[in-house]
Amino acid sequence: MTAVHGAVLRVGVLGHGAIGANVAGALRRGAVPGAVLGGVLTRGGDAAVPASVPDMRGLLASADVVVEAAGGPALREHGPAVLAAGRDLLAVSVGALADEDLFRELTRLTAAGSGRLLVCPGALGGLDALRAAALAGPLTRVRLTSSKAPASLVQPWMDEPAADRLRALRPGDSPVTVFDGDAREAAVRFPRNANVAATVALAAGDWASVRVRLLADPDTPLTRHVVEFAGPVGEYRFELGNLPDPANPATSGLVAHAVLRSLADLVPGAAWRVA
Numbered sequence: 187m188t189a190v191h192g193a194v195l196r197v198g199v200l201g202h203g204a205i206g207a208n209v210a211g212a213l214r215r216g217a218v219p220g221a222v223l224g225g226v227l228t229r230g231g232d233a234a235v236p237a238s239v240p241d242m243r244g245l246l247a248s249a250d251v252v253v254e255a256a257g258g259p260a261l262r263e264h265g266p267a268v269l270a271a272g273r274d275l276l277a278v279s280v281g282a283l284a285d286e287d288l289f290r291e292l293t294r295l296t297a298a299g300s301g302r303l304l305v306c307p308g309a310l311g312g313l314d315a316l317r318a319a320a321l322a323g324p325l326t327r328v329r330l331t332s333s334k335a336p337a338s339l340v341q342p343w344m345d346e347p348a349a350d351r352l353r354a355l356r357p358g359d360s361p362v363t364v365f366d367g368d369a370r371e372a373a374v375r376f377p378r379n380a381n382v383a384a385t386v387a388l389a390a391g392d393w394a395s396v397r398v399r400l401l402a403d404p405d406t407p408l409t410r411h412v413v414e415f416a417g418p419v420g421e422y423r424f425e426l427g428n429l430p431d432p433a434n435p436a437t438s439g440l441v442a443h444a445v446l447r448s449l450a451d452l453v454p455g456a457a458w459r460v461a
């Protein structure tokens with residue numbers, strides 16, 4: 187559980203790349219009332235980074251909640267220690283949770299009364315409605331269709347002709363389907379695109395029933411996600427078009443702000459919020 191010292195929520199940030207630096211900077215500027223930057227842990231313990239701490243021990247001492255913004259391997263390496271220390275863990279590299287062993291270990295720690303594992307919606311939205319509909323009864327359909335720049339979908343396991351076909355797509359060409367399968371397989375085969383599929387699966391409460399299509403679309407600078415679901419209380423469809431983060435074209439600019447929104451919801455004592 188988030189332990190709040192005094193009146194503020196102290197935030198530790200793991201990773202100081204596009205998302206981490208943006209979140210840390212915004213916290214320093216007071217962008218989230220009631221939350222302050224506790225510490226930042228970079229890979230090399232870079233002392234030039236404001237609020238830098240040398241190691242995970244230092245980060246845990248500085249924070250009530252730790253934001254993981256450092257990638258799947260870092261979530262695997264540090265997530266258990268964060269939870270075992272009784273700190274909440276706000277995970278951004280959600281695709282790593284497709285690893286059943288990691289998910290089991292993290293949730294076992296939370297069940298033991300340690301910190302909570304919190305999944306940041308990241309590049310997505312509408313998860314409140316998805317979770318509500320899933321609570322109403324079994325969903326009959328959950329679909330995610332993501333359209334991205336072709337080059338971002340090239341994977342090391344693709345053979346050269348397949349990779350070249352993606353790289354050769356030019357504006358005006360029709361989008362190409364590069365994957366059609368379930369959410370866990372999407373997370374494994376397209377790890378850099380796994381976060382959104384994993385987030386939908388976790389919100390729906392079921393990996394196997396989430397059908398994911400990935401399209402290489404040479405025609406737009408936006409990364410588009412269409413989420414569709416149906417169940418006993420209705421049919422839903424929402425679409426997001428994200429521009430890239432200027433500091434990292436593989437990350438949507440929305441993500442750092444989604445982290446700040448998640449943190450705002452953890453600050454106790456707010457007079458009102460959209461919950």
Ligand SMILES: NC(=O)c1ccc[n+]([C@@H]2O[C@H](COP(=O)([O-])OP(=O)(O)OC[C@H]3O[C@@H](n4cnc5c(N)ncnc54)[C@H](O)[C@@H]3O)[C@@H](O)[C@H]2O)c1
Pocket residue numbers: 200201202203204205206227228229230255256257258259260263278279280306307308309310381382433434436437438441
């Ligand atoms: N949920 C979503 O919608 C979503 C969207 C985009 C990115 N992401 C995830 O967020 C992660 C971060 O994205 P980004 O754009 O900031 O990436 P980035 O590459 O700009 O920054 C990652 C930073 O983490 C640091 N790092 C790596 N391992 C570390 C460790 N063990 N300890 C400390 N620092 C470490 C790297 O040195 C780098 O500075 C991505 O890896 C991705 O998995 C999630």
